[in-house]
Each structure stands twice: as C-alpha cells, then as structure tokens.
Amino acid sequence: MASVIILIGVPASGKSSLAEQMLRTAGQQSSLTYGQAHLISPDRIREQLYGAAAIQGNWSEIWSEIQQEFAYAARSQQSVIYDATNYQREYRKDVIALAKKHGFQPITGIWLNVPLWICLSRNELRDRVVPEDVIIEMYRTITYTPPSLPEGFDRILIQDHKSDTTWID
Numbered sequence: 001m002a003s004v005i006i007l008i009g010v011p012a013s014g015k016s017s018l019a020e021q022m023l024r025t026a027g028q029q030s031s032l033t034y035g036q037a038h039l040i041s042p043d044r045i046r047e048q049l050y051g052a053a054a055i056q057g058n059w060s061e062i063w064s065e066i067q068q069e070f071a072y073a074a075r076s077q078q079s080v081i082y083d084a085t086n087y088q089r090e091y092r093k094d095v096i097a098l099a100k101k102h103g104f105q106p107i108t109g110i111w112l113n114v115p116l117w118i119c120l121s122r123n124e125l126r127d128r129v130v131p132e133d134v135i136i137e138m139y140r141t142i143t144y145t146p147p148s149l150p151e152g153f154d155r156i157l158i159q160d161h162k163s164d165t166t167w168i169d
Helices: 015-024 042-050 059-075 089-101 116-124 132-144
Strands: 004-008 038-040 080-083 107-113 155-160 165-168
Touching (some): 004 015, 004 089, 038 059, 059 089
Parallel strands (some): 038 080, 107 155
C-alpha cells in the first residue's frame, strides 16, 4: 500500500522545500516504493482555486479538493506528501483520518522543529510573507501540542534546524 508523509511546521520552517526535495527523489526513497509520490498542498489548491496561495478562501472548498486528491492518489496507488502547517492537533487528526480512510500505510509525520527566530528571519526573505504575529501564534500552538503517536501516526520524525533527527515509533 502507498504511504503518507504529513509535513508539520510553522511557515518558513522548510516544509515546501523538503517536499520538493522528496518529490525529486521519490522513486529512490524506500518509504515511497509505490510509484511517483503525489504532493497535496493547500497552498497550491488555493492558488488553483483563487489565483494566489495567500488568499485563504473557503476552507470547505479547499478541504473538498484535498479529499479528492487523496482519493485520486489512493486509486493510483501513489504515496502522498501532504504539505501544510498542520500546527494544530485537530488538523493533523483530520488528515490522518482521511489517510486511513483511503488505506494509506504507514502514516509518517515529519515535524520540522525549527527555532522561531530562524522561521521569522526566513519569512522576511519569502515572496509571500506571513504576518509575524501569525507565525508566533502557530509556533506557540505547535510547541504546546507537538505531534504525537496517539494522534494516529505510525511514526514521527522530528528534524531540528541542525539537521539532527529523532524517530518516534
């Protein structure tokens, strides 16, 4: 069965860069052995629906597209890389439930646990700058409720800014 990787981290933590890197090597990754990986990104969906990733739009409409893309990937037996902040436990649980509904296994969370000051510095260099107070609030939330196995993950990889990694199985 195809697997799911759920990226977790505040804006400018490096999620989209990691997703692109993973897509380039998907055929060579042992964790993505069932064909090409399929990237699902609410930002890309917003851009398609509303013309810009910065336009928040209607979450119900965006979530419907996410569900359709998961269903498509499952039918195609493609592994999924889900690129979103997933900073709230409820968001992670919803995506995990969707992945389980479609039979994806294993479900891996990758938390890019990058210090706030680095994210704020990187954010200033981005084309689409996220308001600083939004990043700070997201950072506080994810620090208070970090990803955990009881949410439904099969495993979690915690990657910090020094490229140190910790697996939780």
